[in-house]
Amino acid sequence: MTDAPLPEKLVGALSSGLKVLRYLAKSPNPVGVTRIAKDLDLNASTCFNLLKTLVHERLVTFDESTKTYSMGLGxxxxxxxxxxxxxxxxxxxxxxxxxxxxxxxxxxxxxxxxxxxxxxxxxxxxxxxxxxxxxxxxxxxxxxxxxxxxxxxxxxxxxxxxxxxxxxxxxxxxxxxxxxxxxxxxxxxxxxxxxxxxxxxxxxxxxxxxxxxxxxxxxxxxxxxxxxxxxxxxxxxxxxxxxxxxxxxxxxxxxxxxxxxxxx
The missing domain is CATH 3.30.450.40 (GAF domain)
Structure with missing residues (x-):
């Protein structure tokens, strides 16, 4: 059986969103958007929008009191x-x-x-x-x-x-x-x-x-x-x-x- 061919074009936003999820999964503590963007080499605005979408989909949770993100139950x-x-x-x-x-x-x-x-x-x-x-x-x-x-x-x-x-x-x-x-x-x-x-x-x-x-x-x-x-x-x-x-x-x-x- 041969490996499935790679798609001709990857969806950048999806790849970045999955990168954020993997980052949060490995993080022992909730993390703020500035730190996430810096560690993943993402534009801060792009990172914030990714996190906002992930929170909406219940894949990530946002703590209003500490302004930090962690993995969600979704x-x-x-x-x-x-x-x-x-x-x-x-x-x-x-x-x-x-x-x-x-x-x-x-x-x-x-x-x-x-x-x-x-x-x-x-x-x-x-x-x-x-x-x-x-x-x-x-x-x-x-x-x-x-x-x-x-x-x-x-x-x-x-x-x-x-x-x-x-x-x-x-x-x-x-x-x-x-x-x-x-x-x-x-x-x-x-x-x-x-x-x-x-x-x-x-x-x-x-x-x-x-x-x-x-x-x-x-x-x-x-x-x-x-x-x-x-x-x-x-x-x-x-x-x-x-x-x-x-x-x-x-x-x-x-x-x-x-x-x-x-x-x-």
């Missing part, structure tokens, strides 16, 4: 046919780290397992001396804590079935079933759940689900911190940041099938 959508769940976890890694650093909390990625359990597949910690520590491989009941509300919201189970599963859970200060179901409905409306010390006293957990193309929960991202470190404003900012990252992840892993999500 790449998962392109490669969905060959990726496994472990690959999704690797793609979420920089987002876990950004959340942990920005909000000074521990972030965790949970994957749905068998027997109504979720397993911790990745985590990122802040540099704070006082932080919640968890271990990869840890397993939890699927319907407990903040992530449990997220799983229940998209489980397709009846209220009676959810009641049976929740009745088997062990909390330190568990909510009433009526409160639990009210918070499940809030997940459907707003895309996140908050556990105010129900599962572990003195600890706040915020979670948002990542859904597959059938709108079933595939994974969930949880942010964990001590109650004393949150103000109302900082907690709300964390909820919204976490939700938007999980929204992007859902669009990516569903291949764009799931378009209408929380708050749309």
């Amino acid at each position: 790449l998962v959508e392109l490669a969905k046919g060959t990726l496994e769940k472990a690959s999704y976890a690797r793609m979420m890694r920089p987002h876990l780290q950004e959340l942990a650093s920005r909000h000074n909390i521990t972030t965790t990625l949970w994957q749905v397992a068998r027997d109504d359990r979720v397993v911790l597949v990745d985590l990122a910690e802040s540099n704070s001396a006082l932080r919640v520590h968890m271990s990869i491989g840890q397993r939890l009941p699927m319907y407990i804590a903040a992530l449990g509300r997220c799983m229940a919201a998209h489980s397709g189970l009846s209220t009676l079935e959810i009641r049976r599963k929740v009745s088997e859970l062990r909390w330190e200060d568990g909510p009433s079933f009526e409160t639990y179901m009210s918070e499940v409905e809030q997940v459907r409306q707003h895309g996140y759940a908050v556990d105010h010390g129900n599962y572990v006293r003195g600890v706040i957990t915020v979670s948002s689900p990542i859904l597959d193309s059938q709108r079933r929960p595939l994974m969930a991202v949880s942010a964990v911190g001590f109650s004393t470190q949150f103000s109302q404003n900082s907690l709300q900012a964390l909820c919204e940041d976490l939700r938007e990252r999980c929204r992007e992840a859902t669009l990516a892993v569903s291949g764009g099938v799931v378009q209408k999500l929380w708050g749309n």
Whole structure:
């Protein structure tokens, strides 16, 4: 078999765009447009327009606060046919780290397992001396804590079935079933759940689900911190940041099938 002939004329803009993607894929940290243009020997204006297009296509993400760029979750959508769940976890890694650093909390990625359990597949910690520590491989009941509300919201189970599963859970200060179901409905409306010390006293957990193309929960991202470190404003900012990252992840892993999500 002979090698396929090279095209007579390469599309320069496409080649440059791919060069930018490869550069960001190798970069351990988000990078600004000036540095990217200099390292790749690109015109600054051309580089900016390439990045703007890549952000629009969700292949690159832009951090408004630092004016830097990093790889986006849209790449998962392109490669969905060959990726496994472990690959999704690797793609979420920089987002876990950004959340942990920005909000000074521990972030965790949970994957749905068998027997109504979720397993911790990745985590990122802040540099704070006082932080919640968890271990990869840890397993939890699927319907407990903040992530449990997220799983229940998209489980397709009846209220009676959810009641049976929740009745088997062990909390330190568990909510009433009526409160639990009210918070499940809030997940459907707003895309996140908050556990105010129900599962572990003195600890706040915020979670948002990542859904597959059938709108079933595939994974969930949880942010964990001590109650004393949150103000109302900082907690709300964390909820919204976490939700938007999980929204992007859902669009990516569903291949764009799931378009209408929380708050749309």
